[in-house]
Amino acid sequence: MKIATVIVTYNGMKWIDQCLKSLVGQSEIIIVDNNSSDNTINFIKDTYPDIKLFAQNENIGFGKANNIGISHALKNDADFIFLLNQDTVIEKDTVVKLQEVATANTDFGIISPIHSNGDSTSLDLSFLYYINNGCPDFISDSVLGKKKKAIYPLKMVNAAAWFLPKKTFEIVGGFDPLFFLYGEDDNFCQRVLYHNLKIGITPSTVIKHDSGNNYKVDFPKGSKDYYNKFLNRIKVKFADVNSQDFRKINKLKRHFLKEALLSVVKFKFNEFRINTTKYKLVDKKSLENSVSQNKQVGKKYLV
Template sequence: MIDVAIIIVSWNVRDYLVQCLRSVFADLQQSRLRGEVWVVDNASTDGTPALVRDLFPNVHLIANQNNPGFGAANNQGMAAAQKDAPRYYFLLNPDTKVQPGALLALINTLEERPDGGMAGARLVYGDGRFQHSAFYFPGLRQLVFDLFPLPARLYESRWNGRYPQAWLAQGKEPFAIDHPLGATMMVRADVAEATHGFDESFHMYCEEIDWSWRIRATGWRIYAVPSAEIVHYGGESTRQVPATSVINLWRSRAQLYAEMYGRFKLAVAKKMVQIGMRRRAKQTNDPQMKQAYETITQIWREI
């Protein structure tokens, strides 16, 4: 048995992955947690598997020959780690740097709260700026913020699904949330196994919202942990394919809204997205993005 199995899914971010792994091993050593690390590489073409084998021979490497998606790859890692009977799974993005004490703070939060099934870290950007990492479940109001221009002061509010920055300040106590950002998720192993991990039909994006929804539905609570700080550079894989990424995002959102909400709310969401995407298609001069917005309009029309 080990304390934590750390699962990192990578795709063409080998330099960030090296920094991430070094920070993980440093924190494991400092905390004296019994941990093992699995890297699941989704068919990178930048030499990631060879680099991991060379620099980190103690990492368990799964080198996929194709890209099954973020959720499916995390499920692969958790399934492989089951043989070591971890008490927790820690799902971590590769474009991160774990700050000292973060892993232990996340685990201690769940150890001290028997109702806690999952915990997420406090995130900052590479330059130290605050990054939102705790969210309310999305609804129609968030779609308004995503699709149409609104006063800047409203973007940091609960209306846009954000918890107050002050609640995530260092030194603040953990607090219950709807869902964390998928970059860092500490999950009890028995909760992960009982809820069957990620829904693999979400290829990329929204899978952490869906899983959090299901975890919450079974009676578990999810916590944000301000004392667990992790640097998250953000979007290092997805920005390599911007048009594809925006289509993937809105396809996953369509699936999420269809599963989470009733007929009336979904009908309103469909209309909003179609109006918003037609507006974006008219405004852009980028032919790839124009095609992406038109594709999204069609996806939402058909759900």
């Protein structure tokens, strides 16, 4: 069985050597670099010349970059694709263990190892959030010292280390280009479940994830990061193929328009600008198109 690991890099010199050292010899490696401005590209070329590297001329985002690597892997007959973040370190037998679990559980479209933080002192905070909210059996078995199952189903796990059979991409497609950074893994999981595949975590192997996830950060109102975070949340909610929320987009836009008008009456002109911007950012057509396309079976977004 052929396994290809796809890694998206962006200014990854802090992590990439440790990541690749832990991975070399376990699978074929494909790297898509999002126009790093540090030495990431030259380092990979000089130190790991056998790795297939796709260097981009601009930062095309996490999902689109992954789609390039996934497409190359599928064209070269990969049976499984391991999507791995640049800020991770895996165990020496991680890939073979993930393959064993995936081969024995063919109804799963995504399988993830356990994620610790970068120094293995605790679970990664994002991973902990998802198991706290969707995987009580794993928590109970771990705390009570019970024999752990090979795999535990849940509805969502962050995409730091996803092991996927090729059929997942043949049914679900690649990452939706509606998302640039953050939210693309939520959207992909929604689609996996819609197409009757399962998502699971396996305690058979643990990866270190030196994550700098900013999902709890409150950005200054009106800043670029503030609007990006707002828009990602809108996309995750209203582009969910499992819900009918996209039908409520007009109501949401009317809400922001009303709030903008009220702000003028109250002489709160900064609030007026914020709500007007939100009104303009919510694009009903793109959200509806995303839902419609993602309900279809096929290798969409992949070439």
